[in-house]
Amino acid sequence: MKTITAQKPLEEILQCLGKSQGVYIIGCGTCTTLCHTGGKAEVMEMKEKLEAAGKKVTGWMVIPTACDELTKYALQENAEDIAAADCILAMPCAIGVQTISFHLQEDKPVYPALNTLFLGLEESPGHFIETCLQCGNCVLGRTAAICPLVRCAKSLLNGPCGGSVDGKCEISPDIPCAWQLIYDRLAEMGRLDEMEEVEPIKDWSSSVSGGPRIVDVDAESGIISGKTESEAESAQN
């Protein structure tokens, strides 16, 4: 699994940087390196482009895994060069961007250089498909382990719709119909009868529709609470 990212157009990045003159660039050694969007090579390229646009790059680094706790120490080690910059241009995925912003000691803007697209599964070399929108209420057990929420363009729980033709989704001849895939896999396993039941209406409150999701994880006993901070607090009291 990888977080799939794409670079924002340089124009948008420059617009974001605005009047900031000094820029410190941070890349990530994990997902964005593998996607060729924010690894060392792309950081160097970005440095050149920014300099060509008249910016001063005060320094750069590639954090091994930017979404990790250790980012805090990487920032501390490079505090001097960071202090010399007006802002940080971050080239990890959006989780990495927020991790940097969270651990940054100074009040300095952190701008994303990438768009974070999805959590991808590598279907064939270099070919990534979106697999999960983290709905908080997994139905994979009933859909032959193919997620209908992200792989069906209409998130149907009782598909396929009338637009499914020759195994393709109505939105594009390049996109497989998720429900054809589910059908085929259930057929292979002799489990087609499972597609005769009406799948009940989804509880979206466990997804982002229910508000920001927060959990507390205890090192020994695992998740001790979920949902909201106030609930977490009252659970502790």
Added chain:
Amino acid sequence: MKAGTNLEKILDSGRFAVTAEAGPPKGTSAAVVQRKGEILRNCCDAVNITDNQTAIVRMSSLAGCVLLKQTGVEPVMQMVVRDRNRLALQSDILGAVSMGIGNFLCLSGDHQQFGNHPTAKGVFDIDSIQLIQMMKKMRDEKQFLNGEEISGDVPMYIGAAANPFADPFEYRVKRLAKKVKAGVDFIQTQAVYDVPKFARYMEMVCEQGLDKRVHILAGVIPIRSAGMARYMRDYVSGVSVPDEIITRLEQAEKAKEEGVKIILEIIEQVEEIPGVHGIHIMAVGWEDIVPEMVEKAGLMPRPIL
């Protein structure tokens, strides 16, 4: 009787029903809907008002239905799950019933990417089969989806679409069975051009006894030209137009007349197929042709019950 609509009475009496479709305007003119109502008044039992069809913003289906009803035509309110969540769907149902609308049609809706606001967020909170279920619960149990009580009756005649030409073909009848299980009362199918394939589908429908549990109206779309036929074959999702029809239109001197002839032949054939209880004419933007077609198909006058 579930809603006591004209459509329900005709279908339940075993008569062959005729419905048509009217798209509301991309604007505020009540006259557009009224004019379509005038044209269709005597030749159909009920008229569907589309709901932001092909994801293009138009006057709401609810308002269109009210306007249609004022001209003395019975509406079928189409509802897509693309644009509204469960709250909005339920409140529109209450509003529609309060205005005397009794026929409803549950649809997924074309993906927003096809329309004129392709950057919109698709809602898809519930799907079309779940919408049927929700309507049935509102009608039969007088309850909202969450189990709370609804004040007043919610008489509804619940319809849905079915596309016998989509894939996987073998699953299409099973999916119809799911809609029946969910509580659908009538079905309007996608346009039939490939009659033998449709007949095979209907055979499976009858084998499973579904024809006894739901009224199926075969959809037809009159074609005006070979170009339109090709367009439908290539770009309208889930419609299959056999090459033979395209050739006939290409070779015809008067394509429009040939198009009407083709549809009349299709109507004649589907009328004979066991389990077909009516036709649904989707003359998108060509409503004027409907009275003539119904007349020529020998389906006039429409029964008054």
